[in-house]
Amino acid sequence: MDLSAINPVLLVASIMISATPILLAAIGEMVVEKSGVLNLGVEGMMITGAVIGFIVAINTGAPLLGFATAAIAGAVLSLAFGVLTQIFLSNQVATGLGLTLVGLGLSSLLGKPYEGQKTVTLPKLDIPILSDLPVVGRMLFSHDIMVYLSLGIVVAVWAFLKHTRAGLILRAVGESHESAHALGYKVIRVRMLAIMFGGACAGLGGAYLSLVRVPQWTEGMTAGAGWIALAIVVFASWRAGRVLVGAYLFGGITVLQLNLQAAGLTWGVQYLSMSPYLITILVLVFISSNRSRSSHDAPANLGQTFHATR
Amino acid sequence: MIRLEKRPQPSKAWTVATPILAVILTMIFGGIMFGLIGTSPVEAIRTIFWDPLFHPQFSGFSRPQLLVKAGPLILIAIGLSIGFRAGIWNIGAEGQYIMGAICGAGAGLALYPMESALILPLMVVAGALGGWAWAMIPALLKVKFGTNEILVSLMLVYVAENILASVSSGLLRNPEGMGFPGSRNLSQWSSSQNLELIPNTGMHLGVLAAFIAVILAYVLLTRHIQGYNIRLTGEAPRAAKFSGVSPARTVLFCLGLAGVLAGMAGLFEVTGPAGQISIDFGSGYGFTAIIVAFLGRLHPVGILLAGLLMALTYIGGELAQLMLGVPGASIQLFQGMLLFFLLGVDVLTNYRVRFGAAEVA
Numbered sequence: 294m295d296l297s298a299i300n301p302v303l304l305v306a307s308i309m310i311s312a313t314p315i316l317l318a319a320i321g322e323m324v325v326e327k328s329g330v331l332n333l334g335v336e337g338m339m340i341t342g343a344v345i346g347f348i349v350a351i352n353t354g355a356p357l358l359g360f361a362t363a364a365i366a367g368a369v370l371s372l373a374f375g376v377l378t379q380i381f382l383s384n385q386v387a388t389g390l391g392l393t394l395v396g397l398g399l400s401s402l403l404g405k406p407y408e409g410q411k412t413v414t415l416p417k418l419d420i421p422i423l424s425d426l427p428v429v430g431r432m433l434f435s436h437d438i439m440v441y442l443s444l445g446i447v448v449a450v451w452a453f454l455k456h457t458r459a460g461l462i463l464r465a466v467g468e469s470h471e472s473a474h475a476l477g478y479k480v481i482r483v484r485m486l487a488i489m490f491g492g493a494c495a496g497l498g499g500a501y502l503s504l505v506r507v508p509q510w511t512e513g514m515t516a517g518a519g520w521i522a523l524a525i526v527v528f529a530s531w532r533a534g535r536v537l538v539g540a541y542l543f544g545g546i547t548v549l550q551l552n553l554q555a556a557g558l559t560w561g562v563q564y565l566s567m568s569p570y571l572i573t574i575l576v577l578v579f580i581s582s583n584r585s586r587s588s589h590d591a592p593a594n595l596g597q598t599f600h601a602t603r
Numbered sequence: 604m605i606r607l608e609k610r611p612q613p614s615k616a617w618t619v620a621t622p623i624l625a626v627i628l629t630m631i632f633g634g635i636m637f638g639l640i641g642t643s644p645v646e647a648i649r650t651i652f653w654d655p656l657f658h659p660q661f662s663g664f665s666r667p668q669l670l671v672k673a674g675p676l677i678l679i680a681i682g683l684s685i686g687f688r689a690g691i692w693n694i695g696a697e698g699q700y701i702m703g704a705i706c707g708a709g710a711g712l713a714l715y716p717m718e719s720a721l722i723l724p725l726m727v728v729a730g731a732l733g734g735w736a737w738a739m740i741p742a743l744l745k746v747k748f749g750t751n752e753i754l755v756s757l758m759l760v761y762v763a764e765n766i767l768a769s770v771s772s773g774l775l776r777n778p779e780g781m782g783f784p785g786s787r788n789l790s791q792w793s794s795s796q797n798l799e800l801i802p803n804t805g806m807h808l809g810v811l812a813a814f815i816a817v818i819l820a821y822v823l824l825t826r827h828i829q830g831y832n833i834r835l836t837g838e839a840p841r842a843a844k845f846s847g848v849s850p851a852r853t854v855l856f857c858l859g860l861a862g863v864l865a866g867m868a869g870l871f872e873v874t875g876p877a878g879q880i881s882i883d884f885g886s887g888y889g890f891t892a893i894i895v896a897f898l899g900r901l902h903p904v905g906i907l908l909a910g911l912l913m914a915l916t917y918i919g920g921e922l923a924q925l926m927l928g929v930p931g932a933s934i935q936l937f938q939g940m941l942l943f944f945l946l947g948v949d950v951l952t953n954y955r956v957r958f959g960a961a962e963v964a
Binding site for chain 2: 333381383386387388392394395396398399400401402405512516517520521527563566567570573574578581600
């Protein structure tokens, strides 16, 4: 094994790339959960975003248009979840699982003709001065626009939840839908908007996988990324800043194991490939073992159905 | 103005009617979907739901397949449904199914080429234990640390798939297989083969086990205190706690049972229809079983019927691929739609739809 083959500058740069899809999906899901809704369909929305983004980008030659359509597709799919759970009052866990199954089926149906094709990917931005800095320039300032957009979304979500009135209402709906309803806030409407935001973010994350990270369409290509995003929300104890840390840590693990494989680590490639999932479990155990803390952090009405009786 | 009014008790009539309504809705919207991808809707629906059973040419082959596919689905769904009733969301049955198959096949292959009538029973036990052990990981973590069982059981599916890839090209690889990945063929070794009990019916030991599981689950849920405790935990967790039901024991029981049944399903599959451990052994039964459990209203008899129906869509889907050139993934979407419609119309079971303005109390 030759560890010197791993270039630290490229390593950090590729961590940012591999963390972006999960970061986007996780920050969206965090907003959904803050409003008191547990949407387990992240995987389904991500993969639908991945396939729609890919199809649009390959047919129009415009990757950004692909991203936009992927966000819309994710939002539309999440709207189905919203209608079922908020209006038809179905069980959120079951509906989320259903959304994942629908998304996986839909994506492989749509993506079949596009398997193995190549698409145009996003160009790396060339930021004056910053990109030319030694080491740091290539590490942090030579990425495509989506990497910076994802960071921007994290900051925006943080500011929205912490410093705006609308953010306060969203949190109130998640903590106690009965009280929020009594105060005259539209619980269902707030939750629907949050669900659609989450869907759009998951769609963007999926499109980043198929348009930048891989960049190809293969069936089932998200390979659990949506579920890992859900785990990261728990890991982050529903805080935007920690979602960022969690996603980048996870991206780091993924890239590191890929690099170790490439550097010629011969024993058990499969054991390296399963490491991200095992580490996710370990992190979940670590977070939840501190029980007094984690139970306070979760929105109090998370996953509960709201039915206005008055 | 349309309002929903919560029923004091779930409606019995709608409990039975909603799955049927959901199937009809799925046929309508599925037909539209097939129309959109350029297949005649009527023909597609007929090929999926009617031809596997009654087509003069194909039904002879596809009818036995019904039980072959329904067996593992029912067996896994029964285990899942008991957990779902208690509010324990094990969605990693696919991993438990794979690990059951690996452990059972491993136990058998360790004794190859010995011949004994005891080998298959030993393999069944090893398979059940393998699935059980894999399900105990989320169960123990939940009991000990309060870790979310949904995420852990699902992460373990990916781990199990990697283990499957590893053993089928390593530990369990057929030494006479000329370097190809995949284990020895267990369905051709007389000590491990799980043959049809009645020729040309598809009825193998796994299907028999599924039928027994249906009966035992029915007895458990309606006649046994443990079943009552499980239902109580799901419907009123606080009441269950006050009446002395230990939440930890319920978690261990429900996940353990689901693991045992999924592990057995994997073992019966690997010794029968699949024949060997190979990289593509995991076929998604563990996920489809979630749909089966809900479609069957988490009731053993309902699951039996739902399992048969879902098996029909599998076989019909293959037939439609063959005859109409419908993409295989459309069947997956079709099954997902079925779950969606079921969850949607379920509102009628628990709520009454009222028209007109709200009355003043």
